[in-house]
Amino acid sequence: MSGLDVRGLRAGYGAARVLHGVDLAAGDNEIVVLLGPNGAGKTTLLRALSGLVGGRGAAALDGVALLGRAPDEIARLGVAHVTQEGGTFGPLTVEENLRVGAQARPWPRRGVSEDVSRVFTYFPVLQAHLGRPAGTLSGGEQRMLAIGRALMARPRLLLLDEPTRGLAPQARSRLFGTIHAINRHEGTIMIIVEHNVAAALEVAHRAYLVESGRIADLRARRRW
Numbered sequence: 001m002s003g004l005d006v007r008g009l010r011a012g013y014g015a016a017r018v019l020h021g022v023d024l025a026a027g028d029n030e031i032v033v034l035l036g037p038n039g040a041g042k043t044t045l046l047r048a049l050s051g052l053v054g055g056r057g058a059a060a061l062d063g064v065a066l067l068g069r070a071p072d073e074i075a076r077l078g079v080a081h082v083t084q085e086g087g088t089f090g091p092l093t094v095e096e097n098l099r100v101g102a103q104a105r106p107w108p109r110r111g112v113s114e115d116v117s118r119v120f121t122y123f124p125v126l127q128a129h130l131g132r133p134a135g136t137l138s139g140g141e142q143r144m145l146a147i148g149r150a151l152m153a154r155p156r157l158l159l160l161d162e163p164t165r166g167l168a169p170q171a172r173s174r175l176f177g178t179i180h181a182i183n184r185h186e187g188t189i190m191i192i193v194e195h196n197v198a199a200a201l202e203v204a205h206r207a208y209l210v211e212s213g214r215i216a217d218l219r220a221r222r223r224w
């Protein structure tokens, strides 16, 4: 099957079980939004998909199993994860951060400069700050850089954990507009954790509600 297919995913931290059998699907080029209260397990779900926490059950991207692999191996299978912390390298410049992002793909040396330019078409403000250390950018700019860096890996699946957290409404809708454009032009499947329901549903092809480690397909619910 092409796309992401998750069945009966269980994950947690040590003895603490957080996800209790999650089923989720993301078709080709789809944006999937995860909604739900604090502590529901949304971040843990993304972590399980990128290998940052161990998971049981099944998760496959384009038919290739993800669970049980190390994070770097999952990255090379085309999964990029932008965590809430972002993960940009503060002392490195904007351009250096982007070039580091290319290391996560199988042929890092090909087309790197073209890809840097491509990231700048989505986030022009980054081009304006090309030579600046990432640590001197604003919070919103660092968020854009983190997404840009993830794009450098040419991911098939991009996991975005609260990309608009802390942004003013205007900046939030601009970033969602850019995320939508990336999805349209790159064909990247996206799973986005978001607390602003209205903003999320504007870009989502599918939406799930995560509650206490269980999941409900909101689109299916609406049909009922």
Ligand SMILES: Nc1ncnc2c1ncn2[C@@H]1O[C@H](COP(=O)(O)OP(=O)(O)OP(=O)(O)O)[C@@H](O)[C@H]1O
Binding pocket: 013, 016, 018, 036, 037, 038, 039, 040, 041, 042, 043, 044, 045
């Ligand atoms: N590293 C960890 N060690 C132990 N427990 C953790 C760890 N990270 C998260 N948890 C717990 O797992 C549960 C789910 O957390 P998670 O961060 O996945 O929720 P979330 O839905 O993303 O919440 P939020 O919307 O607040 O970010 C919570 O009870 C949390 O305290």
